[in-house]
Amino acid sequence: MTARTLQGFMELLPQEQIVFNHMKSVIAHTYELFGFAPLDTPVLELAEVLLSKSGGETEKQIYEFKKGDTDIAMRFDLTVPLAKYIALYNNDLTFPFKRYQIGKVYRGERPQKGRFREFYQCDIDIIDRDELNIVYDAEVLAVIYTVFSKLNLPKFKIYINNRKLLGGFLQSLDIADKTVEVLRLVDKIKKIPEEAFLGELSDLGLAEDKKQKLLKFIKINGLNNEIITQLENLHIENENFVAGLDELKTVIAQAQNLGLPAENIQIDLSITRGLDYYTGTVYETFFDDYPQFGSVCSGGRYDNLSSVFMDKKFPGVGISIGLTRLFDQLRANNLLPIKELTPNKALIIPQDDAFVNEAVNLAGKLRLQNIAVDVMYRQCKFKKKMEYANKIGVPFLIIIGEEEAKSGMFACKNMTSGEQKTLKLDELIETLK
RNA sequence: GCGGAUGUAGCUCAGUUGGUUAGAGCGCUGGUUUGUGGUACCAGAUGUCGUGAGUUCGAAUCUCAUCAUCCGCCCCA
Numbered sequence: 001m002t003a004r005t006l007q008g009f010m011e012l013l014p015q016e017q018i019v020f021n022h023m024k025s026v027i028a029h030t031y032e033l034f035g036f037a038p039l040d041t042p043v044l045e046l047a048e049v050l051l052s053k054s055g056g057e058t059e060k061q062i063y064e065f066k067k068g069d070t071d072i073a074m075r076f077d078l079t080v081p082l083a084k085y086i087a088l089y090n091n092d093l094t095f096p097f098k099r100y101q102i103g104k105v106y107r108g109e110r111p112q113k114g115r116f117r118e119f120y121q122c123d124i125d126i127i128d129r130d131e132l133n134i135v136y137d138a139e140v141l142a143v144i145y146t147v148f149s150k151l152n153l154p155k156f157k158i159y160i161n162n163r164k165l166l167g168g169f170l171q172s173l174d175i176a177d178k179t180v181e182v183l184r185l186v187d188k189i190k191k192i193p194e195e196a197f198l199g200e201l202s203d204l205g206l207a208e209d210k211k212q213k214l215l216k217f218i219k220i221n222g223l224n225n226e227i228i229t230q231l232e233n234l235h236i237e238n239e240n241f242v243a244g245l246d247e248l249k250t251v252i253a254q255a256q257n258l259g260l261p262a263e264n265i266q267i268d269l270s271i272t273r274g275l276d277y278y279t280g281t282v283y284e285t286f287f288d289d290y291p292q293f294g295s296v297c298s299g300g301r302y303d304n305l306s307s308v309f310m311d312k313k314f315p316g317v318g319i320s321i322g323l324t325r326l327f328d329q330l331r332a333n334n335l336l337p338i339k340e341l342t343p344n345k346a347l348i349i350p351q352d353d354a355f356v357n358e359a360v361n362l363a364g365k366l367r368l369q370n371i372a373v374d375v376m377y378r379q380c381k382f383k384k385k386m387e388y389a390n391k392i393g394v395p396f397l398i399i400i401g402e403e404e405a406k407s408g409m410f411a412c413k414n415m416t417s418g419e420q421k422t423l424k425l426d427e428l429i430e431t432l433k
Numbered sequence: 434g435c436g437g438a439u440g441u442a443g444c445u446c447a448g449u450u451g452g453u454u455a456g457a458g459c460g461c462u463g464g465u466u467u468g469u470g471g472u473a474c475c476a477g478a479u480g481u482c483g484u485g486a487g488u489u490c491g492a493a494u495c496u497c498a499u500c501a502u503c504c505g506c507c508c509c510a
Contacts, residue, residue, distance in 0.1 A: 004501095007502075105510090113503085121510065297510080320510065
């Protein structure tokens, strides 16, 4: 029997897991800073619940199995479970409802670079009854901005667009029946050459002038305000287009009002998002210098979250950070501060077995002071003990030997500076706190 | 689901036109006299060369099959 892990499942060494957990907790704290309440739903759901919304592609990727007579599936995102949750508990919830959820999701796809079969999603969503104010779309930008700033990551940009714009534009060209296919193609424009793009549009049966108009439209660029002016100057009368433009203007204006730096937010008319339940604002986040990472945080606004489960209307807006992919890509590019192997602040080293009593006693006292410590019980040469301390990267060493036992003091060594002091208990606590 | 590549120590890889006991670096273990580390030096362990079959006097090297991994496409975090 050889030990191995299923492909597409990430396992980390302690020094990596510490960084991963730190990132997870920064994300959770930031979400709470913006007033999102925690939510946890089961990894397993009834297959009929999870499959209720999905189209062909996601359905193929869902892990599904039978236990007895029950068809069970593993969640492939956190949005469908949220929809179920809202449908079940909307009478007990207070709206606007803001929740965050950080959990593992499962997709049985072919793993490739940055693709996992089990991965963490860190979601936020704001849901309201009947109608959700557009300013929330700007708040979502603020959350993304704050999270990525606090994580201390490379320069990033949040790209936004509004689906009503392109939808309305296609209506104005009288090709609204091709919307889904066109959106999918537009989403690929950065990946494929222009001729290929135009070729595929021809395959959809688009006339030459419409192809050119569409291409010109999605290539509109510049500063956010310049793009908005250009869109206004198109003078398109379509109702959807006008509404989309209006929403986009509000989101940009409120983002500015929230104090978000202009260089981190960019309107990009080619961002559409594949998922067809988005109806308004859409977001994607990329690192300026690492576009190959793909989008590390994306989402958008949807009109009706729980429509498959009930008649009531619950519009919402939300995003998801793919933490597993984000971590994996950062690690592969040496962009993570991976050092410590231990959450301990200090390691207590009794010189030999004669001083174990003092060491145990001290460990108890320090832990009562909320200081994480460990004792090196394994007896070996002092040099080995030092090597252990080095390897786990513990910041302080407390040495207890004959001198210390006699004086009731403790030798405390700072492992970074090499400086060593003999301290009384209260001084020691002060140093370690 | 479709297409392309690769499998040699824990990791990254070398291995010449098939030729004796398969190598390097990093890591790991131990040592450089027994209360002070990260460096340096010395020594050591580790492989059915992915698996199975075939060709051959002889296979890590050639052929076939199989499994696994990686990379595109699709879709997406």
